[in-house]
Every structure is written in structure tokens, then in C-alpha cells.
Amino acid sequence: MEDFGLYIIITNPQSSYRSIAESCVERGVKMLQLREKSLSDKELIRLGKEIRDITRGSETSFVMNDRADIAAICEADFLHLGQDDMSMEEARKIVGDMKIGLSTHSIQQVKEALVQKPDYIGFGPVYPTNAKARPDQPVGIEQLKQVLNMATIPVVAIGGIFPENIQTILSAGAKNIAMVRHFMQTDQFDERVLEFTNLINKK
Ligand SMILES: Cc1ncc(COP(=O)(O)OP(=O)(O)O)c(N)n1
């Protein structure tokens, strides 16, 4: 799998799910994840299908977080699994050959994840974040550089990333950047995507 750049994660958005998905398609955002923790299954499936319909056939891949069953129902492109979620092996029984991304939070976890041959790994939190329940200790830039050197699949830097610190992340060699709050805590979603893509493409 090739590097994909900006990876937007939807959690409690201020803009509508529809407008976010439409903007991602329009602006060519390659990865869009639905990560909602407190919705009913019915609502999660409704949103997953809505995002699927909008992104189908576009450059924007639709990623479902945590839920292999709902990823399969919504025909997602990817399932994303963390250290406390079901294993990749278990997920395979539900999603078949769907692409899978794995979260990692230490060098040891990266080594263990790479053996499982996911399509990409998330590595973080790079900086402190409160957008996740019980976040791991921040890994920092030096460990991020180490992981970028180790991995032969895309590494997604995540956690506490904002325009203010993006140059440090890019200078470390990161090619894939996932963000929640910068894109969720605004009603100017489309403008932020445009601004941010200009910022990362400048380098
Ligand atoms: C791209 C990406 N990286 C990491 C995560 C975090 O997954 P996880 O550790 O399972 O935590 P939750 O997101 O489920 O709270 C992610 N979702 N996406």
C-alpha cells in the first residue's frame, strides 16, 4: 500500500457527517475513518452506509473503527483495530480479505504488529491527547523516527497533531498523519481541509 497523507478521523463532529464525507471526496482526502464510541449499532450502521455511499468509487477510502461486523455490513474499505480490540485473526473471520490497520504505542508493539502483516500501522500518541479514553504515554518524535525507519508499510502518526506542530512531524519523515480534534472541533471543516492540504503539500 502506498502512503496516503492526511487521514481524517470522525468523532463527535461539529459539521454533519455528510458534509465531512463530501468534502473529503471533493478535496481528495485518501483516508476517512468513522470512530464513534457512544452511538447505537443502528445509528453507526446508518452513518457507515451514508459515508460508504458518498465515498464509493472515489479516492477516499472509508475506514470503520473497532467494529468488524459493521465494517462488513457497510462494505468499508478498511477496518481499524487497536490493542484492546479483537485480533486481526478474529476479524478476518468476519471481514474476509478487507484491508486492516493496527494501532501501536511502543516499539515492541510495532514489531508484533508487523508480523501480522496489516496494511498500515498507527503509531502514537506522538503528543498528549485527550481525544482518546486512557491514551498511552506520548511516544515523541525520536520513537516516531525509529518506527518510520523500521516499517515497510505506511506508518500513520497520530495524537496531538495540529498545524502548529505539523512541520516537526513532517521533518521526522512522516508521510501519513491522522487527526481528530483539529477537524472535528470546527464548523469550517472544508476550509480546514484545504488549509491543511496546502500546508502538508508545501513541504
Ligand atoms: C489511524 C488510527 N490510529 C490509531 C487509532 C486508535 O485505535 P485504538 O487504539 O483502538 O483506540 P480507539 O480509536 O478505538 O479509541 C485509530 N482509531 N486510528
Ligand SMILES: Cc1nc(C(=O)O)sc1CCOP(=O)(O)O
Ligand atoms: C484515536 C487516537 N488514537 C491514538 C493512539 O495513540 O493510537 S491517539 C488518538 C486521538 C487523536 O486525536 P487528536 O488528533 O485530537 O489528538
Ligand SMILES: [Mg+2]
Ligand atoms: Mg479501537
